[in-house]
Amino acid sequence: MxxxxxxxxxxxxxxxxxxxxxxxxxxxxxxxxxxxxxxxxxxxxxxxxxxxxxxxxxxxxxxxxxxxxxxxxxxxxxxxxxxxxxxxxxxxxxxxxxxxxxxxxxxxxxxxxxxxxxxxxxxxxxxxxxxxxxxxxxxxxxxxxxxxxxxxxxxxxxxxxxxxxxxxxxLQDKAEAEVRSVEQAITALHGKAQDAGKGLVLLTSGGKLSAYGPGSRFGMLHDVFGVKPAIDNLTVARHGQVVSFEFLLKTNPDWLFVIDRDVAIGQDGKTAQQLLDNPLVRATKAWRGKQVVYLNAANWYTLSNAGPGALKANIQQLSDAFART
Incomplete structure (x- = not known):
């Protein structure tokens, strides 16, 4: 040659x-x-x-x-x-x-x-x-x-x-094994999520609230994992749609999935648990049904839920939450 x-x-x-x-x-x-x-x-x-x-x-x-x-x-x-x-x-x-x-x-x-x-x-x-x-x-x-x-x-x-x-x-074989592992975990979660009720993703940061729905940076909860959205017309933006406690009561989701940005970045201030513990949120179906899930903020926010370790840990947390209902 x-x-x-x-x-x-x-x-x-x-x-x-x-x-x-x-x-x-x-x-x-x-x-x-x-x-x-x-x-x-x-x-x-x-x-x-x-x-x-x-x-x-x-x-x-x-x-x-x-x-x-x-x-x-x-x-x-x-x-x-x-x-x-x-x-x-x-x-x-x-x-x-x-x-x-x-x-x-x-x-x-x-x-x-x-x-x-x-x-x-x-x-x-x-x-x-x-x-x-x-x-x-x-x-x-x-x-x-x-x-x-x-x-x-x-x-x-x-x-x-x-x-x-x-x-x-x-390391193609290891990569394929990781993909299969994630796919299997998603499939198992999807079956539970579809029947769990309607949910809303909420980001807390510096005492403020932002909501995220399908198609957003945290939309994987709906688009991939199969949780039905509590509201269909949320603004899709990088920083979400700014909302109030009154909005949460009006939307009245079955589930609240909360990401505490301050915890993710090590910022001092009121925690998400402290912020949401008020009469308006306590009146929601999610709170009354003990279905407020404080997601792993580092995995969802810092790691963007975009690596196999974070993904599988987050799927497990959600699967455990749905299993308790």
Whole structure:
């Protein structure tokens, strides 16, 4: 085979994808060698994978990986993928291992520390919702994966992200196992949720209330898990629809699913439990039926319910709540 033909030789792996999704992994001929042999030969093996911006070519089995997106950390923790740097942030309990000093600090969730990033000579950088705006600047240092999740097709994007990271790290079997585990958990929850009654997602923050419905950032409760919405015409906006205690009584949901943002970000102030303990809320069906569920704020808000660990923990909490009725 001449050099030109060899350079164009490709082995394409189309991983099995659920819900009509695919991860195309393109490996050069050198990928037929072991990873160690390839590294010793001074050659870089790459894979082409889908992400939020289409497709991108990144190193195969990268070592110096900097991760800004917390849901990606959740996924890599589940898969066993290598991580070198993480944001300077009080890690939620699910990601406690990444608080260890052995992980370099690379900036905040929103603002990279470019000097630290340059010094680390990364093979790969992973961004998401909060850090996506820095994609172009970070691309100067290494290939960048954007693992943002759209509110309009959350599960499709989450499954894509799990499979993409599996392909990048050569952990496709583990990725497929995680996807199947999440799918099975959702199916089991959906059957319980459909018969549970109508619910409303409520975010508390600094003493204020915002409601979220289908199609919103927390709409997974309805769109995926199957809880019927207590109201159909909520404004779909990133920060939800501002509501009052009177609104809660008028809407009168069977269930209230509450996310305390102050708890999620470590902000002092009235807790959601204290805020909602008033005559108007106590008159709702949800309160009277003891069906006010204080969701895991870190998993829903900080991790955006977008990694397999957070997803399965949240599904279990909801399943336990419905089982008590």
């Amino acid at each position: 001449n050099t030109m033909n060899a350079n164009h030789s490709r082995r394409q792996i189309l991983a099995k994808m659920g819900q009509g999704l695919g991860v195309l992994v393109t490996l050069p001929l050198a990928a037929q060698m072991s990873h160690a042999q390839t590294a010793a030969a001074g050659k870089t093996v790459t894979v082409t994978v889908p992400h939020a911006k289409g497709e991108v070519q990144v190193p195969f089995k990268p070592v110096r990986v900097l991760v800004f997106e917390l849901a990606a950390l959740d996924t890599l923790q589940a898969l066993g993928g290598e991580v070198r740097g993480v944001p300077e942030f009080k890690m939620p309990p699910l990601l406690a291992r990444y608080a260890d000093a052995r992980y370099a600090r690379i900036g905040s969730l929103f603002e990279p520390d470019y000097e630290s990033i340059k010094a680390l000579s990364p093979d790969l950088i992973i961004v998401g919702g909060r850090s996506e705006a820095k994609y172009k600047e970070l691309s100067r240092f290494a290939p960048v994966l954007d693992l943002s999740v759209s509110d309009q097709h959350q599960m499709a994007d989450i499954y894509r992200n799990i499979r993409t990271l599996g392909a990048v790290y050569g």
